Each structure stands twice: as structure tokens, then as C-alpha cells.
Amino acid sequence: MTLYSAKIVDLGKIVTGKTPSTKNKENFGGNIPFITPVDMSYNRNVFSTERYVSSKGTESVKGCILPPKTVCVSCIGSDMGKSVITTRTSVTNQQINSVIVNEEHNYMYVYYLMRTLENTIKSLGKNGTAVPILSKSKFSDIDIQVHDLESQCRIAKILSAYDNLIENNQKQIKLLEEAAQRLYKEWFVNLRFPEYENTPIIDGVPQGWEEYAIAELCERINAGGTPSRRNKNYWDNATIKWYKTQELQDCWLIDSDEKISVEGQSNSSAKFFPENTILMAIYASPTLGRLGVLDSAATCNQAALCLKADETKISWQWLYEKLYELRDHYNGIARGAGQQNISGEVVKQTIVLCPTKRIVDKYTQIVAPLFEMRRILQKQNIRLTEARDRLLPKLMSGELEV
Secondary structure, eight states: OOEEEEEGGGGEEEEEOOOOOTTOGGGEEEEEEEEOGGGOSSOSEEOOOSEEEOHHHHHHTGGGOBOTTOEEEEOBSTTTTOEEEESSSBEEOTTEEEEEEOTTSOHHHHHHHHHHTHHHHHHHHOSSSSSOBOOHHHHHTOEEEEEOHHHHHHHHHHHHHHHHHHHHHHHHHHHHHHHHHHHHIIIIISOOOTTGGGSOEETTEETTOEEEEGGGGEEEEEEOOOOOTTOGGGTTTOOEEEEOGGGOOSEEEOSOSEEEOHHHHHTSSOOOBOTTOEEEEOBSTTTTTOEEEESSSBEEOTTEEEEEEOTTTOOHHHHHHHHHHTHHHHHHHOBOSSSOBOOHHHHHHOEEEEOOHHHHHHHHHHHHHHHHHHHHHHHHHHHHHHHHHHHHHHHHHTSSOO
């Protein structure tokens, strides 16, 4: 096994992304993935993106087109250092520098190498500006230690075994999510619920179903809060999970990126909510409307709304799917000059058609195991990720021989 000194530019062609003109709507809505930092959630491969560009939009940035197996690294903003691999022809925005890996290097190895450089990239990006940024030239010039190609392939194979398991679990999670959504749509949108044939429809509403404001279906609804960053006591020796909207990915919230102290929670508007509370992002497209479910008691920042379902009327699983259904509606009515948002009051006052408790209970009996299996798979992925990340620096530094 041989390690030699190099720079990132030696790994392949470096490409900085570019956004097609948003003034021309024909540039978007196609089938070419448009990768931005929002799509870089520490998954290895990019299988889908929030937005897609058209062939016309791709042609307008033709110098920035990326082939499959390109390694993309975020180099601007709070997501600096995140890395992903393209799975098909893609383009990125200008926040991302990408490496089209040459034949002398293994693209999967380069991805894992970039993962070890996350802190370096963040450090180099702190240049006194309001938004941290690492230019293409500085990114290209970063010093690295690289293994010989044979060792690269062995290291990539070892680490990929973990990511393959993680991705398989993610596919199962997606299938479970889609199964719950299909059943919800069939019962509560298409109104093909059990015994629907024998249920009278009065003014377009099944007998026994009633309209409620979402506030009437919840025990509590509160926005979160952020303790003052100036007071270290609010953030030191922290034990309370504190979620940000970037962490809401329509899944269970198991562990937060940051935690706050008891003092920080009690001296801010960050309300404490129990397990199975739903968090919904109410600020900033494309995250607006994204959901998360608390795996354990926690709180969140002010850009999220916490909703605790009133289980005497509905289940939290039904409320989760209802909020998911309302996402397009909320994005359509969002307002704001700097960033699009909706108020907590708008959510509270939203009128929804609520089934009878008997129908809700039947639905919940079916989907509760699906949600629970999603939680189990997510926890498995956390353990796999931790094991991979412990191994990663040891393999890359040469501490462990392969």
C-alpha cells in the first residue's frame, strides 16, 4: 500500500455548477437532476432532486454538465463539505464544485476521500464574508494524501459495503412510506374506505365525517425557538435534542445535529414536545412543508411548527399524512419577501375533513407497523453510518492496511 501527496485537481476535471436562468420557465421541469445543497443529505448517491432541468436548460449550462459517477462537493454556505455522487447525467448550482474523476483514480474512493475533507473545506471557507465560500481555485488546490489505485479499489469496496446496506434500507423505507400514502389516498382522498359502498354521502361528505380546524385536532401546536447563541450556558453541557428545519426529511427524527441545555430551553420559546409529535417546516422553499416525527422528547427552532395530535379524535399517523397532503397547498399560499413562509395561525385554522374515529383507528392499525418499521430501519442506518465513519479516517490515513 502506497500513499502519495497530491491536490484535488489531480483527481480529475473540476467543474463549478451553474443555475440555468430562472426567468425562462422552459429551463426547468425536465428530467435532468439539478443538484443543490438541499439534495445533499449525507446519502452517497443522488437518485432524485428537488428540481429538474429541461434539455433547453441543460444546453444553457452545457459547460457544466456532469456524467454519472461524478463526485459533487458543496463549497458555499452552511452545507459546506457535503459530498454526493451523481447516478446519471446531472447539473448542479454554483454552490457546488464537482470532480469528474479520471482513470487514474477510483470515483468511489474519491467520494470517501472528500468525506474526510469536510472540516478542511469548512475551515478554508471561513474568509470573513457573511456567507462562507470556497472558490474553485482554492478547492482544486487543497493538499491530499492518495493511495495507489489498487488500494483505492479495496478501500472503496470495504466502505461501500456499509453504504450498500444503508441504501437498501432507504429503499425499503421509501416503499413503506409510499404504501402508507397510497392507503391514505385511497381511503381519505378517493373516499374508498371500508364499507364506503354502504355509507350515505350527504352534501359530498360521508355520513359521520366532520370538518375541523387543525387546531381542534391537536392537543398542542407551537412554533419552536432558538436560544441566544451569545449565552454559552444555553449550548454547553446540552442534553435536549434541538432540531432545525434542514433536518426535516419526511422521516423519524432520531438524533439532532445540535442540542440545547435545560437552561437554554427554559429561557427561549423552544417548547418541549413528547415522542410522536410531528414537526413541520413553515419557512423557506423547498423545505416548507417537510415533516418529521419525534422519536423521543425534543424541541426545535422557530422555523418549525410542533403538532401533538389529540388521540381521542385522530392518530398522529393520520395527521402526518394529512399534513403531507397539504404541502402543495401551503407552498401555494406561502408569502414573504426574503423567504417564503406560512404562519402557525394559518396551519391552525386550516379546515380539514376528518373521518369517524372508527375509520381512523382502522387506518392506524394498518399503517402503524409501517411507520414503526421505518423507525427500525432508520436506527439501523444510524448504526451503520457510525460504524462506517469510524472506519473511514483509519483507512484513508493508512492507519489500517488493506
